[in-house]
Amino acid sequence: MEQRQIGSGPSATILGFGCMRMPSDVNEQGESTLRMDEAIELIRHAIDSGITYIDTAYPYHNEMSEVAVGRALQDGYRERVILATKSPIWKLERTEDFSSILSEQLEKLQTDHIDLYLLHALGKERWQTVLDLNILDEMLKEKAAGRIRQLGFSFHDDKDTFYQILNGFSDWDFCQLQMNYINTDFQSTLQGLYDAHAKGLGIIIMEPLLGGKLADPPEVVSAMIPGDPVEYAFRWLWDKPEVSVVLSGMNDKAQVDHNVALANQTFEELTPAELAHYEAVKAVYDTMALVPCTRCNYCMPCPYGVHIPGAFEAYNITASKNKSAGRRLYDGLDLDASGCVGCRACEEVCPQAIPVATHMPVIEEYFSK
Ligand code: SF4
Ligand code: SF4
Structure with missing residues (x-):
C-alpha cells in the first residue's frame, strides 16, 4: 500500500484505521459498549493487512477505544504503526489538566509517546479554551519532552474559524479535516485544506464516506456512479497529493479487507472529465x-x-428513497422526535453544528401526517 509523508513528519499508509466505529452493543438508551475482544482482533487484522495509521480519541466508545488500542498494540504491534489520539478540550478546566489527561492516555494506550496528538474537534469555543488555558505552550513542552511527536488539531466549525486556528499557532505539524466530494464547501472547505497544506501541514482526512452515506447512495446517485461507490469516494481523496491519510471507521473485517484492496490499487490521475x-x-x-x-x-x-x-x-431516507421507507425506520425508534423538549444539550456536542432542537418538531410533524 502506498505510503505518504504527513507534512514533514513520519510516513503512513494512505488508508488509516479509525477507532470510533468498532464492534459494539448499543442499548435502548443509545449507550454503546465496546466488544473488547472483537475490537482488538479487528485492529490487529487491519495492521496485519498493511495499515500503518491508527486513529483513536479519548471519548470514543465511552472512553474504552484507547484501552482497546493499547491492548491491540501489544506483542510488537505498537512498533508497526503511527499512533494518533486526541486531547478532549472540553474536559480541560486548568492548564495542568492537559498533561494529566495525556498521562492517562499514555497509560491506557500502554505506550510512552503519541506519534500524532490532536486537539480534538476544535471550533470557536474550544479554541478560546485552548488560548485561555495556554494549552499551546503545554503542547510544545510535551513535544520537547518526547511524549508527543507531532502537534495537530481536528476541526468542526466554519471557514473563518478554521483560518483563525490555522494561522493562530506557528507550530502545527498537521490537521485532520472532514472532507469528501460532497463537503468541498463545508467547514474548513477544500480551499482551506489546500491552504493548510501550503503552510506545510500534513493532512489527515475524516468522514471520507460521510458517516457511510456515500457508501450506500440513493438509487439516483447509484445510477450515476461507475462501479463501487466506496472506491469512487476514496479515489477522489487519494487523487489529491495534499492528502496524506484517509481515515475510515471500519467496523468489521470485511470492511477492512474491502478498503485495503482499494488502497492497494494503483489509480491513474483523475481526468478533467472525471472531476x-x-x-x-x-x-x-x-x-x-x-x-x-x-x-x-x-x-x-x-x-x-x-x-x-x-x-x-429516517428523515434523510425520505429524500433519497420515499416517505414510507423513512416511516418504517421512524416507527421502529424507541423514542422518536416527539420526546424532544428543546434543551439543546445535544447541539453543544454536535460536530456538524446541526440545530437538532429546531429539526425535531419538523420531523415529528412530517411523520405524524
Ligand atoms: S434538544 Fe437534543 S438533547 Fe435536548 S431533548 Fe431534544 S434531542 Fe434531546
Ligand atoms: S446529530 Fe450531530 S452529534 Fe448527533 S449523531 Fe448526528 S452528527 Fe453526530
Missing part, C-alpha cells in the same frame, strides 16, 4: 441533503431519550 463527474454527483446530493448528520453518536444519549441520529436517518 466534472464528481461535481455532477455532488449537485444531485446537494438537492437531497435534508440534515447533514453523520451518525457519529456524539449527541447520545439524549437526556430525554430521543434517538437523535435515528430520527435524522
Whole structure:
C-alpha cells in the first residue's frame, strides 16, 4: 500500500484505521459498549493487512477505544504503526489538566509517546479554551519532552474559524479535516485544506464516506456512479497529493479487507472529465441533503431519550428513497422526535453544528401526517 509523508513528519499508509466505529452493543438508551475482544482482533487484522495509521480519541466508545488500542498494540504491534489520539478540550478546566489527561492516555494506550496528538474537534469555543488555558505552550513542552511527536488539531466549525486556528499557532505539524466530494464547501472547505497544506501541514482526512452515506447512495446517485461507490469516494481523496491519510471507521473485517484492496490499487490521475463527474454527483446530493448528520453518536444519549441520529436517518431516507421507507425506520425508534423538549444539550456536542432542537418538531410533524 502506498505510503505518504504527513507534512514533514513520519510516513503512513494512505488508508488509516479509525477507532470510533468498532464492534459494539448499543442499548435502548443509545449507550454503546465496546466488544473488547472483537475490537482488538479487528485492529490487529487491519495492521496485519498493511495499515500503518491508527486513529483513536479519548471519548470514543465511552472512553474504552484507547484501552482497546493499547491492548491491540501489544506483542510488537505498537512498533508497526503511527499512533494518533486526541486531547478532549472540553474536559480541560486548568492548564495542568492537559498533561494529566495525556498521562492517562499514555497509560491506557500502554505506550510512552503519541506519534500524532490532536486537539480534538476544535471550533470557536474550544479554541478560546485552548488560548485561555495556554494549552499551546503545554503542547510544545510535551513535544520537547518526547511524549508527543507531532502537534495537530481536528476541526468542526466554519471557514473563518478554521483560518483563525490555522494561522493562530506557528507550530502545527498537521490537521485532520472532514472532507469528501460532497463537503468541498463545508467547514474548513477544500480551499482551506489546500491552504493548510501550503503552510506545510500534513493532512489527515475524516468522514471520507460521510458517516457511510456515500457508501450506500440513493438509487439516483447509484445510477450515476461507475462501479463501487466506496472506491469512487476514496479515489477522489487519494487523487489529491495534499492528502496524506484517509481515515475510515471500519467496523468489521470485511470492511477492512474491502478498503485495503482499494488502497492497494494503483489509480491513474483523475481526468478533467472525471472531476466534472464528481461535481455532477455532488449537485444531485446537494438537492437531497435534508440534515447533514453523520451518525457519529456524539449527541447520545439524549437526556430525554430521543434517538437523535435515528430520527435524522429516517428523515434523510425520505429524500433519497420515499416517505414510507423513512416511516418504517421512524416507527421502529424507541423514542422518536416527539420526546424532544428543546434543551439543546445535544447541539453543544454536535460536530456538524446541526440545530437538532429546531429539526425535531419538523420531523415529528412530517411523520405524524
Ligand atoms: S434538544 Fe431534544 S434531542 Fe437534543 S438533547 Fe435536548 S431533548 Fe434531546
Ligand atoms: S446529530 Fe450531530 S452529534 Fe448527533 S449523531 Fe448526528 S452528527 Fe453526530
